[in-house]
Amino acid sequence: xxxxxxxxxxxxxxxxxxxxxxxxxxxxxxxxxxxxxxxxxxxxxxxxxxxxxxxxxxxxxxxxxxxxxxxxxxxxxxxxxxxxxxxxxxxxxxxxxxxxxxxxxxxxxxxxxxxxxxxxxxxxxxxxxxxxxxxxxxxxxxxxxxxxxxxxxxxxxxxxxxxxxxxxxxxxxxxxxxxxxxxxxxxxxxxxxxxxxxxxxxxxxxxxxxxxxxxxxxxxxxxxxxxxxxxxxxxxxxxxxxxxxxxxxxxxxxxxxxxxxxxxxxxxxxxxxxxxxxxxxxxxxxxxxxxxxxxxxxxxxxxxxxxxxxxxxxxxxxxxxxxxxxxxxxxxxxxxxxxxxxxxxxxxxxxxxxxxxxxxxxxxxxxxxxxxxxxxxxxxxxxxxxxxxxxxxxxxxxxxxxxxxxxxxxxxxxxxxxxxxxxxxxxxxxxxxxxxxxxxxxxxxxxxxxxxxxxxxxxxxxxxxxxxxxxxxxxxxxxxxxxxxxxxxxxxxxxxxxxxxxxxxxxxxxxxxxxxxxxxxxxxxxxxxxxxxxx
Numbered sequence: 001x002x003x004x005x006x007x008x009x010x011x012x013x014x015x016x017x018x019x020x021x022x023x024x025x026x027x028x029x030x031x032x033x034x035x036x037x038x039x040x041x042x043x044x045x046x047x048x049x050x051x052x053x054x055x056x057x058x059x060x061x062x063x064x065x066x067x068x069x070x071x072x073x074x075x076x077x078x079x080x081x082x083x084x085x086x087x088x089x090x091x092x093x094x095x096x097x098x099x100x101x102x103x104x105x106x107x108x109x110x111x112x113x114x115x116x117x118x119x120x121x122x123x124x125x126x127x128x129x130x131x132x133x134x135x136x137x138x139x140x141x142x143x144x145x146x147x148x149x150x151x152x153x154x155x156x157x158x159x160x161x162x163x164x165x166x167x168x169x170x171x172x173x174x175x176x177x178x179x180x181x182x183x184x185x186x187x188x189x190x191x192x193x194x195x196x197x198x199x200x201x202x203x204x205x206x207x208x209x210x211x212x213x214x215x216x217x218x219x220x221x222x223x224x225x226x227x228x229x230x231x232x233x234x235x236x237x238x239x240x241x242x243x244x245x246x247x248x249x250x251x252x253x254x255x256x257x258x259x260x261x262x263x264x265x266x267x268x269x270x271x272x273x274x275x276x277x278x279x280x281x282x283x284x285x286x287x288x289x290x291x292x293x294x295x296x297x298x299x300x301x302x303x304x305x306x307x308x309x310x311x312x313x314x315x316x317x318x319x320x321x322x323x324x325x326x327x328x329x330x331x332x333x334x335x336x337x338x339x340x341x342x343x344x345x346x347x348x349x350x351x352x353x354x355x356x357x358x359x360x361x362x363x364x365x366x367x368x369x370x371x372x373x374x375x376x377x378x379x380x381x382x383x384x385x386x387x388x389x390x391x392x393x394x395x396x397x398x399x400x401x402x403x404x405x406x407x408x409x410x411x412x413x414x415x416x417x418x419x420x421x422x423x424x425x426x427x428x429x430x431x432x433x434x435x436x437x438x439x440x441x442x443x444x445x446x447x448x449x450x451x452x453x454x455x456x457x458x459x460x461x462x463x464x465x466x467x468x469x470x471x472x473x474x475x476x477x478x479x480x481x482x483x484x485x486x487x488x489x490x491x492x493x494x495x496x497x498x499x500x501x502x503x504x505x506x507x508x509x510x511x512x513x514x515x516x517x518x519x520x521x522x523x524x525x526x527x528x529x530x531x532x533x534x535x
Contacts (some may be wrong), residue, residue: 040287053095071126079156113137127157152534183216192529216327344528
């Protein structure tokens, strides 16, 4: 009893130290308890995965092969350790053959998906940005409609919107979310998900994403929230409070239109393709396994007469919107786990042009919680299936194919700085990751030189390619014959003057952030049930 009294008196005399060490003790105890719960949870998942691995395979059937595309830089370079701890053991216990590719730079996941073959499934180990690259590479494959390549995701990034949409209701912690996502691959349960297609005017190939396309001040502030991670739950409030004092300029477009969704009519109805077995008349092929081919024969299909004869005059009709706004986001149902899934519909959320400092803070915090709903009652939420953003009068959006009037004319060669800026393509903020447009044209990329370089284009093929792709400006580059010298003084002086103007903007933003302020004409469409995901 005397010891208890002495201990109580000592704690009373040193209450500051006692409070500190008591807090440390409670933190350590809660951490150990969480680790024990995670251990028990992983043990249960491993037992379930082992049951799948112990099932005998049919004769002449190989173990299933899963290709993993791992982003080692995701989640502050912790993704590799988390994958080996929570995902890899489950796959090996289930008897899968696992091949892991670690990406080393941007767009590598996209390039891998374009040539992916000889695998039963692809597992994307990363966040929403890595998934966006993989989906873009998958849908750029030729004949992607005839292929069946399901994709899974291990949520290892800072933002895992798609994984939370698919498995958020089944998991109470992040390790359980990762384990549940891997078990969906082992259980072979799949679902079809909608995809956003973004076609920029200055690009040949579209960009695809499964969450959000965002443009405006709120999308520009969002990446900086994680910069103040040490503030905990106050990081988003502090970020929007700090940035509300900046002079944000609204976005002004030439035209903004959208097309309302249609439940199906004679205008938009497309008969589905059906796999028909093609039998060969050669006698020796009776011993070979039969193959199927996709044949677009509408005669062999029973056409839905209701959709084929239904009339909807508003189908495909463009509805105008206010061309100016402070922020616009286009999202699928996956952007909000609580929102019921409505396939074939995307949600356009538009904020007005002029927001006060108070409205900027409250609308930003509300938009951060939900991309599809607005508790601040400042934004307008519209359901659509296509959005047309026109920033230039010379852009022709007829037949939903964005082409520039300048492309069909003979145009002189521009300054090199403007070419470099155009090739640093228009960004797409899918989720919280900025996806820059790919540099696809070698002729244009060869022009993005330093200010002290001189350029001489001698080939007539290069001359024709440049004259058709670039806007009019003759100050920096001249297309000449081999016998005509290039005036290096004039080109270098003009480049220096243009670069001095751009360096003032470069001081405030990094390379990726600076690209977010370039806007371009584009068409955003929803592709219903385009990608097969494990869920």
